Amino acid sequence: MFQKFIKLTTAFALSTGVAVPAYAELSGTLRITSDMSNPAPRAVMEKMAADFDAMHPNLSVDLTVIDREGWKTQIRNSLSANAPDVVNWYAATRMKPYVDAGLFMDISDLWNEPEMAALASTKGAMTLDGKQWGVPYTYYQWGVYYRQDIFGKLGLSEPKNWSEELSNCQALLDAGVKCYSIGTKFLWTAGGWFDYINSRTNGYDFHIELATGQVAWTDDRVRAAFANWRQLIDMGAFIDDHQTYSWQEALPFVIDGKAAAYLMGNFAVAPLRAGGLTDDQLDFYQFPVINSDVDYAEDAPTDTFHIASGAKNVEAAKAFLLYVTSPDVQTEINSGDALGQLPVNAKASVSDDKFIQQGFDMLSNNAGGGIMQFFDRDFPAEMASVGMEGLQEFMVFPDNLDDILERLEDARQRIYN
C-alpha cells in the first residue's frame, strides 16, 4: 500500500514536473517497438511501458517486443510501413541510414528542454548533421574482465602499460594459461580489440578519422596498430580456434581458468557470475596504455530510443523519451537488479555493483581521449562488416595483413564517396 502510494506520488510528481508544462494532456495510443528481448531488459521495458501507461489515464501504451538480433534487420521494414511511434536503436553512425532516409524524427527541440542538460555528455553520440535524432537510455563500459585469483597466484598485477601487459601475458602462458579468451565467430568481438589497440596506439581522433573514411587503411599508423596486436597473436595470447566460438561459447575458458582475461562489455559479468565466479575471483581493469602520448579512449556503446518520422502520436512519444531519461527512471532501470548498466542522466544514481562502479569511475575520470561507440557503430555498416571480417582473418592468419588492408582500402574508397 505504502509502496503504491510512493509510486503514485512519483508518477504525479513526474507528470506535473516533466510532462505537464510542455505536453498538457496525453491521449490516444503510444505504440512502442522495442528490441529489449532478453529476460532482464524485457522486464524493464514492460515495467516502463506499464508505468507510463498508468501515469497518463487517457493514453494507452501499446508495446511490441522484438528479438534483439531480429530487430537489426526488421527495423527498416518497421520504419518504412505503418511505423510505430517509438523504437529502439543504437547511437552514432549506426543511426545514419535511417537519418539519411528520413525515417527518424529530428528531435533537436526536445534536447533544448532544460531537463536534457543532464544528458549533455551523450549529446554528441546522438548528433548527426548538427541535429539530434534520439535519446540514450543506457550505456556500459568495455574493458578487461580478468581472473583476480589466477593473477594473484602468479603474483601478477593489473597491467598499466604495454610492456607490463606483454610480460603479464608471457607469465600466464608459461603457467599454461591463455591470456585472453575471445570468440570471433560472429566477428564483432574482434572489432572491440581493434578499437582498443588502434585508439591506444594512434589516439581517439585518428580512430574516428579512420571510421569516417578520412584515413587510408594502408596508412603506416594503421599498420603500427596491427603490429602491436600481432605481438599478442604471435605469443599465442588468444585461445585457439576462436573463429569457431561465439562470445558466449568463449566464456567457459575464463570460468574454467583456461584463459585469464576477457576483453568485453559489462554484459559479460552476469553470465560469468552465473557460471560460478565470485567477485573475489573476477575483477576489472582498464585496457593498458600503449602509446603514452595519447589519452585513454573507451568503448562505451549507448542504446537509444528514437521517434519514427511516421509517428502518429508525437506528443506522447516525446513525453515518453523525457520520462525514460528522467533521473528516477534512469536510476531504476539501470540498477543492478534491472539492466545493471550505467545511467545516462548525470542526476541519476549509479548502482553500487562493483563492476558498474569501476566502469562509471573509469568513464567519468579516466577517458579523456573520448568515448567510442564500438566498431560496428562508429564505422558505416558496410565498412564495419568488411572490416570485422578482415580483423577476424588477421587474428587467425596474421601473415595475410597486406592483402586484408588492401581489401579494406578498396572497400573504403567505394563506401565513403
Add this chain to the structure above:
Amino acid sequence: MPSDSTGSPKFNNWYRRNEIAITPWLFLIPAVLFFATYVIVPIGQSFWISFHMWDGLGEKTFIGMGNYERLLGLGDQKMDRKFETSFWNNLKWLVLYLLAIPLGLFIALFLNQTVAGIRLYKSLFFFPFVISQVVVGLVFSWFYLPNDGLFDVLMSWFGIDIRGGVLGNPKTATYGIIAAGLWPQTAYCMILYLTGLNSVDPEQVEAGRLDGAKGFRMLWYVILPQLRPATFIAFVVTIIGALRSFDFIAVMTNGGPFGSTRVLSFFMFEESLSEFGFRMGYGAAIAVVLFFIMLGFIAYFLFQMWHDEKESR
C-alpha cells in the same frame, strides 16, 4: 427458358460457342494471376533494382550496369572476390551434393529386403530428413567442434589435426557443411529409390536372371533403367537442395571463417538484407546472376522432361 433467368442470352450464346477454348483459361486464371504477382513481377523488379544503387530506404540512383561491372569484374574492374568464392562454393555444392544419389540408391538397395523390423530400420534411415535443417546443422557443428568434438577426436586417432577445427579452417569448412547437408539429402534420395524399387517389374528381374544376369550387371542393365523416373526426381531435388544450402551455412558458420563458406544466395542476403547489408542494387545483381545459373539447370530439366514425354508417347 427457366435456366436463363440471369445473364444476357447474348453472352451465354457466345460462351457456349467458345466453351472448349475458354474454360481452360478460366481455370488457369487464379494460378496465372498468383504466379505473375508473386514470381514473374518480383523477378522483373529484381532486374530493375539491379541497375540501381539503393540502400533499401532512400531514393534509388540509376547506375546502369555498374553493379554487374563491379560484381563480375567487367571492364577495368577486378571481379568481386566475395563473388568468386561464392561462385566456386556453389559449384562445389552442386557437384558434391550429387553424391547423395548413389548413396541413397545404395542404402535403398540394402534396405529393400524383408527381415523382421525392416520398417523400423527404414524409418530410422529416413529420420535425418524429418528433422529440421537447422537442427542438423547445429548437431554437425558440435560434431566438428575443435578439441571436444567427436570428429576431432576420431581424426586425432589417425594423427590428423585440422587447424581451427573443420568449420574454423577456410580450407575444410565448405566440405564440412556439404557433408552435413548430405546426411538428410541421402535419406531423401533413399526414400525415392525405395518407392521406385517397389515398382520394379519382378518378371523382368526373373527374365534377366534366366539370361544369367547377376550382381552389378543385373543392377546396371535391368534395375536402374526401371528406376529412371526415381533417378530423375532424385537429381532434381538434389540440385534444388544444393542451391538451398543457405540454412546450413547460416547456422554452421554464418559464411565464415572470413567469408570462405559463402554461396551466392548467402552472399545476396548478406549484401542486401543482413544486419550490415544496405546494398539492395548489388544484392539484386547477385540474385540475377543466380537466376541465370538456375535457369540453365531448369531449362535442362524441362528439356529432359519434354524429351521423355515425347518418347513415351
